Amino acid sequence: MAGLKLKNIMGKIAGFFTAASRSGLLWPVIFFGLILLVNALINPGFFDIEIKDGRLSGSLIDIMNRSSYIILLAIGMTFVVATAGIDISVGAVVAISAAVSAYLIGGTLVVENGVQQYVSFMPMPVAIIAALLIATALGMWNGLLISRMGLQPIIATLILMVAGRGIAQLITSGQIITIYYKPFFFIGGGYLFGIPFSIYIVAAVLAVVMFLKKRTALGLFIQSVGINKTATRFAGINSSNIILWVYAFSGFCAGIVGLLVCSNNKSADGNNAGYNMELDAILAVVLGGTSLAGGKFYIMGSVIGGLIIQSLTTTIFSIKEIKPEANLVVKAVIVFVVCLIQSESFRKKVAGVIFLREKKSL
Amino acid sequence: MNIKNIPILSCITGGKGGNSSGSMFNFKYLLLAATIALFIIMFGIGSVSFRGFFSLKVFFDLFIDNPFLFIAAIGMTFVIITGGIDLSVGSVAALTTMITGTLVEIHGISPAVVLPFVLLVGSLIGFLIGIMVHFFKIQPFIATLGGMFLARGIALMINTDSITLNNSFFKAVSNYHIPVIGNAFITINVVIILIVVIAAIILAHYTNFGRTVYAIGGNEQSAILMGLPVGRTKILVYTISGFCSALAGVTMMFYMPSGNPLHGVGMEMDVIAAVVIGGTMLTGGSGYMLGTVFGVLILGTIATLINFQGGSVNPWWIRIINAALILVFCLLQILFEKKGRKIAKS
Amino acid sequence: MADLKPIVEMKGVKKSFPGVQALSGVDFRLFEGEIHAIMGQNGAGKSTLIKILTGVYKADGGSIVYCGTQCRFRTPLEAQKKGISTVYQEVNLCPNLSVAENIFIGREPRRFGMIDWNKINSESEKLLKRLNVSIDVTKLLSSYSVAIQQMVAIARVLCISSRVLILDEPTSSLDEQEVNELFEVLNKLKSEGMAILFVTHFLDQVYRITDRITVFRNGTFVGEYLTKDLPRVELIFKMVGKDISAMSAMPQKCLENVSDNKEIDSLLEIKGMKKHGSMNEFSLDVQKGEVLGFAGLLGSGRTETARLIFGIDKPDQGECLVKNELKNISSPSDAIELGLAFCPEDRKTEGIIDELSVRENIILALQGSLGIMKYLPRKKQDKIADEYIKALGIKTADAECEVRTLSGGNQQKVLLARWLATKPSLLILDEPTRGIDVGAKFEIQEFVMSHCKEGMSIIFISSELEEVIRVSSRVAVFRDRQKISELSGNDLKEEKIMHTIAGGQ
Structure with a gap:
């Protein structure tokens, strides 16, 4: 009886593994699991979630909340990477989006009778929409350079990456704009039903994207473009437009992150907002199993990739024996380990070495 | 790249007709010419607009103030010609300064031992990246991104603060001026740049290694089938870039005697920009070391021009102008490529 | 020749890939001063054998004797150094290097430790002269045609002073004239004592140039024959492995169908279309349910015409009528909407x-x-x-x-x-049978016939005249980017088309 049960469970586990490896999620999930396990061992209270002042709090919630930037950028980046492209301008777009929203909301502190008044230069919806529109337009600029002018993705987005922070600085006149308009803080720092609002935003974007992937031909077309652009065009699909919109979407995602960053920091810093975020986003996509060569892509993989990066950072900061400076080194090690494990030639070589040893020992 | 696109009949007639007059004008030098012309124009604009701009001093300062860019860009050019990219240059340079600072200032080891050692460390990082790119087929972007994190992380772990180099050697080198003509002078760094550039040109154009670099960028599969040492060359290219990055770090210390874990943040993008403006194709297979030199000179001239403007121009325009230049040069590359294909057709 | 020792002798060579036994113990011999063809359908193991011989793959079993000694090459470089060189179908040279460099790269002559460019250029010119090619060797390889590039690849082989030359499908993208020139060179090399291994799908060429044939089928060795002793039909029989009578029941064209059908509907009509640098002005029409063949050499404008019709390239001028209505086709998706379809070459x-x-x-x-x-x-x-x-x-x-x-x-x-x-109402097939084996070829031809009987129109483009004639009711002939003639009825003969292409009416 017990044996049968065990067999059943084993079968289920095996089934999960085959399903996971087919969907490309196997390695990312294992890695994420390992990191959580390590955390649980070090910090017994790691999985605890408690309610404080009507808000859920705990390490897991914290990781999810903090990883929202990377995940949002990684979702946009996944589509870009699937078309055999790359977008290294997202960090700069985050800075611009933050600068635009901060500029439109305004950095004036108005105090009347000792009470702070919430004054904004432009109505908040205008600021939000403007920031998102500009970010999307910047994404389209990338898309146009790539699909219409034939620039390589890395170069086209490099241009915006280099120029972007300059533009952000011009918008903020080289200053860090501090905002005092409280309603705006809700986007990046507020809670709804006890859960950070940014998690809702991630969930909403993810839901839309998953719907598009499952229920429309977008996924098929994007993969097809990523694998063979010419053949896709010959099959009557407008490759150029798909590329254009994929970059626009990546810009849009960066725009949302810009709002979150600006709202959470209560300020816009053209220099540091979104700094190196493009690298984290690309890393998340690669960790999630999508190849930079384009083709098959895994949205959920990228989400888990984002969670891996954030949980790693959280872990390092929580272990007192490790200096926070070590974060980058650990990240580098993870990059190498995950890439090596995903690299077919590495696996073959390792298998070869083990096989050789066995032969020798015989 | 796509040989098949070239219609055959027309080419045969064009091709077999012996040396056509068109061959005198080799279109592959066009981009290089454009880069040099742009530099001359920009320097000319400066000379006309500002008193004291047109001088050997200003020209030499372009070298004196950016030695790390020149050297890292030369290493990067090799990598990009193979069709790769190296994001680790800035952080490897920073790591070099930190290791040197610690060993020389805290442990009191002589620079004569430390400098060769740090150059070796830089080369080793490049070598490991090369191994990952070649043997394990990890995309250069990701492998060097890992290298970038690793080097910067180690630099930060050594010390989060900067270390001032009080050792007399660095003081002496950074203050040493070699007079040229009049009151113009050059520094040791400029001599290092010259040596590196000449060595790179010889390496690229007069050795088997250099030609294999170009062949890999042209068609890696072909290069393998032609029996060229592709693996060795690819690993060596990243090793050279690592070495150049470390050397760039050394020139940083000769320029300003201190070690800082945050040296060269974002430098990789300036370096890539210089290489692209210098006419090297990011797709690999074509580019010139001399072009890269002028690429860096152009970036330096833009900064100098903005400096001469004084406070009236926001320094953030430098980045925007750099970006615009990259855009213009990439569009030129595409245009020339199309023209080239048309020439091949008719 | 029997008493001669072969320069290459492979025995019982085995190779398997995950899930496939590519070669199960095949033999192969190659003699000096001969041109030898390996024949077989796709998947017979021809390219696997070549890749083992040249060190790209490692054999799982068997022996290779080269020049009297047992050896096994680990890399193409090692094979090359020992004198075995390969010229591939897709020219494997570097388009971004000069012609001279492509010939010498990897073993450049040095002077004071540095590459001696003058010597490279002058030696290259000499080598190419031997092959009757005189071009500017300092120009980039990409500025020359595939035929020239192939000659450059052969010059590279000569320069290594190879003893064995392997040509893998070298003629598939060459036109008649270029093939002749290539064969002239091959004969010359053969008379100089080189051993040449020639792989091709074109039976004509095998009989024109080779001395000996080895046939493989499904990774097994069928036999080795002198070319002159092996009739074509028998060769095909050995390659396919089934009775040839089944093959000879070739699909017959549905020409009668069209002529029976009195009311001819025009499906597509092109008037005065042209595109500078790719196709001179042409007009053509396709009827409902007919097969229109395009004949002509590679680069004659066949494919260019198809691309213009399908909206891949934009014409400078010209009108396009679909079912007698003026339409604008500016992209493949427009074309598909109008019921067109295009299988590219x-x-x-x-x-x-x-x-x-x-x-x-x-x-x-x-x-x-x-x-x-x-x-x-x-x-x-x-x-x-x-x-x-x-x-x-x-x-x-x-x-x-x-x-x-x-x-x-x-x-x-x-x-x-x-x-x-x-x-679709019109299907354009550009070289649908190239590079695929005999069996699949017939199936595709048969498919063309049956669909046009059902009322679909087809434009059939092929380099094999015999095939075009068999399936088409009308043939448009192309030369030098121009549609020069349209043949139908009794004019549909191979010689007639050849004459038209050659220019003699």
């Missing part, structure tokens, strides 16, 4: 999406015409895919296999299925 780069499944490849064009939002339900996709896999006899484990795992012929059938799924 270059299957790999313009046809299949190799990492997608058979199912996804089949529904791609149909889904493209439906747009992003109207996604075909998965069940419907499966149904369509299964239907065409069955109808066309696509050999695949299931519809979810990646298309790249299929053989060339089956990939071509997947492409046909992709277009049939859009229910």
Whole structure:
């Protein structure tokens, strides 16, 4: 009886593994699991979630909340990477989006009778929409350079990456704009039903994207473009437009992150907002199993990739024996380990070495 | 790249007709010419607009103030010609300064031992990246991104603060001026740049290694089938870039005697920009070391021009102008490529 | 020749890939001063054998004796150094280097430790002269035609002073004239004592140039024959492994069909179309249910015309009427909307999406015409895919296999299925039978016939005149980017078309 049960469970586990490896999620999930396990061992209270002042709090919630930037950028980046492209301008777009929203909301502190008044230069919806529109337009600029002018993705987005922070600085006149308009803080720092609002935003974007992937031909077309652009065009699909919109979407995602960053920091810093975020986003996509060569892509993989990066950072900061400076080194090690494990030639070589040893020992 | 696109009949007639007059004008030098012309124009604009701009001093300062860019860009050019990219240059340079600072200032080891050692460390990082790119087929972007994190992380772990180099050697080198003509002078760094550039040109154009670099960028599969040492060359290219990055770090210390874990943040993008403006194709297979030199000179001239403007121009325009230049040069590359294909057709 | 020792002798060579036994113990001999052909259908193991001989693959078993000594090359470089060189179908040189450099790279002459460019250039010119080619060797390789590039590849081989030259499908992208020149060179090399191994799909060329033939079938050795002792029919029989009588029942064209049909509907009419640098002014029309053949050499404008019709290239001028209505086709999607379909010549780069499944490849064009939002339900996709896999006899484990795992012929059938799924009224087939084996060739020809009987029009482009004549009711002849003639009825003879192409009316 017990044996049968065990067999059943084993079968289920095996089934999960085959399903996971087919969907490309196997390695990312294992890695994420390992990191959580390590955390649980070090910090017994790691999985605890408690309610404080009507808000859920705990390490897991914290990781999810903090990883929202990377995940949002990684979702946009996944589509870009699937078309055999790359977008290294997202960090700069985050800075611009933050600068635009901060500029439109305004950095004036108005105090009347000792009470702070919430004054904004432009109505908040205008600021939000403007920031998102500009970010999307910047994404389209990338898309146009790539699909219409034939620039390589890395170069086209490099241009915006280099120029972007300059533009952000011009918008903020080289200053860090501090905002005092409280309603705006809700986007990046507020809670709804006890859960950070940014998690809702991630969930909403993810839901839309998953719907598009499952229920429309977008996924098929994007993969097809990523694998063979010419053949896709010959099959009557407008490759150029798909590329254009994929970059626009990546810009849009960066725009949302810009709002979150600006709202959470209560300020816009053209220099540091979104700094190196493009690298984290690309890393998340690669960790999630999508190849930079384009083709098959895994949205959920990228989400888990984002969670891996954030949980790693959280872990390092929580272990007192490790200096926070070590974060980058650990990240580098993870990059190498995950890439090596995903690299077919590495696996073959390792298998070869083990096989050789066995032969020798015989 | 796509040989098949070239219609055959027309080419045969064009091709077999012996040396056509068109061959005198080799279109592959066009981009290089454009880069040099742009530099001359920009320097000319400066000379006309500002008193004291047109001088050997200003020209030499372009070298004196950016030695790390020149050297890292030369290493990067090799990598990009193979069709790769190296994001680790800035952080490897920073790591070099930190290791040197610690060993020389805290442990009191002589620079004569430390400098060769740090150059070796830089080369080793490049070598490991090369191994990952070649043997394990990890995309250069990701492998060097890992290298970038690793080097910067180690630099930060050594010390989060900067270390001032009080050792007399660095003081002496950074203050040493070699007079040229009049009151113009050059520094040791400029001599290092010259040596590196000449060595790179010889390496690229007069050795088997250099030609294999170009062949890999042209068609890696072909290069393998032609029996060229592709693996060795690819690993060596990243090793050279690592070495150049470390050397760039050394020139940083000769320029300003201190070690800082945050040296060269974002430098990789300036370096890539210089290489692209210098006419090297990011797709690999074509580019010139001399072009890269002028690429860096152009970036330096833009900064100098903005400096001469004084406070009236926001320094953030430098980045925007750099970006615009990259855009213009990439569009030129595409245009020339199309023209080239048309020439091949008719 | 029997008492001579072969320069290469391979015995019992075995090689398996995951799931496939590519070679199961084959023998092969090559003598100096001969041209030897390896024949076999796709998947027979020809290229695997070559790759083992040249050190690209490692054999699982068997022996290789080269120049009297047992050896096994680990890399192409090692094989090359010992004197075995290969010229591939897709010229494997570097387009971004000069002609001279392509010849010498890897063993450049040095002077004071540095590459001696003057010597490289002058030596290259000399080497190419030996091959009757005189070009500017300092120009980039990419500025020359494929034929010249192939000569450069051979010059590279000569420069290594090879003893064995392997040519893998060297003629598939050359025209008649270029083939003649190549053969002249090969004969010259043969008389100099070089051993030449020649792999091709063209039977004509095998009989024109080779001395000896080795036949493989499904990874096994069938036999070695002197070319003059082996009649063509027997060769095909040995390659295919089944009775030739089944093959000789070749599909017959449906010409009668068209002539019976008095009311001729014009499906497509092109008037005065031209594009500078690619195609001179031409007009043509396609009737409902007919097969219009395009004949002409490679580069004569056949493919260019198809691309203009399908909206891939934009014409400078010209009108296009579909079912007697003036239409503007400015992109493939416009063309598909009007019921056109186009199977391009270059299957790999313009046809299949190799990492997608058979199912996804089949529904791609149909889904493209439906747009992003109207996604075909998965069940419907499966149904369509299964239907065409069955109808066309696509050999695949299931519809979810990646298309790249299929053989060339089956990939071509997947492409046909992709277009049939859009229910086109005009299907343009550009070299649909190139590089695929005899069996699949006949199946595709048969398919063309049966569909035009059902009322579909087809434009059939092929380098093999005999094939064009067999399937078409009318043939448009192209030369030098110009449509020079249209032949039908009794004029549809190979000699007549040849004459037209050659220019003598």
